Amino acid sequence: MARAKRHYLPGHVWHITHRCHKREFLLKFPKDRRRWIEWLYQAKKRYSGLSVLNYMVTSNHVHLLVFDNGGRNVIPDSIKLVAGRTGQEYNVRKNRKGAFWEDRYHATAVESNRYLRQCITYIDMNMVRAGVVEHPTQWEFCGYNEIQNPRKRKGIIDSDRLMDLLGFENYDDLKDDHYKWVDSAMQGDNSDKENKWTQSIAVGSKTFIEKMKEALGFRATGRKIICADDTFELREVLTPYGKANNLDSGNTFLWDQQPPSLIGQFLHGN
Structure with a gap:
């Protein structure tokens, strides 16, 4: 099986989306x-x-928001x-026999602070949408309740890292603001999937x-920067994620294979 093209840079926040095979439930x-x-x-x-x-775990796909510390194959x-x-x-x-997941999962790098806040809210609102x-x-089956009420046993959310990336010094303040982000989203148009x-x-x-884009070097060839509502994106010009079962978007990854060496370059802050 051929490997996916790699646009993976360590030391970042990544929003990962993985769908069940043929979008089955x-x-x-x-x-x-x-x-x-x-x-x-x-x-x-x-x-x-x-x-x-x-x-977020739905009936036919999952969302996972993670930060990796630069370890070679952590994600x-x-x-x-x-x-x-x-x-x-x-x-x-x-x-049963056969594939459970689509061959590839999609990964999007997310800048910290307000962009991370928006992505967290997007994930929280999935089943509401x-x-x-x-x-x-x-x-x-999501992280919302754990962010609001951290578990004493078998906790999954890294509260300290979340506070650091969002710029909070007190977890109660983070909880209060997190509640407000979702409450504000509840008042808006929940049909917007924000692709x-x-x-x-x-x-x-x-x-x-x-x-x-600079760090990706030749891997960014053919990718374009677009802007909407003061948010910038580095976009593929190939088939968007989810448009076909045989994904060929350059930022998809074969989940059951080890990646080649990661790019040994970190991006720091703004």
């Missing part, structure tokens, strides 16, 4: 969504460089563990996007 049972979350917890324990900032290894074990357990229980629940508190979070290579300020 293979996560429709609560027990399977819980198993995905349990394996995410195990990945956090196993790979010390993985910081989980938010997550790919984590995805391989979580996706692989969840799919294996489902297939064994259902006496889908019309399944009226508020994120009603969906058990920048699932179709872009990177989202942030103009400076951040230009640095990202």
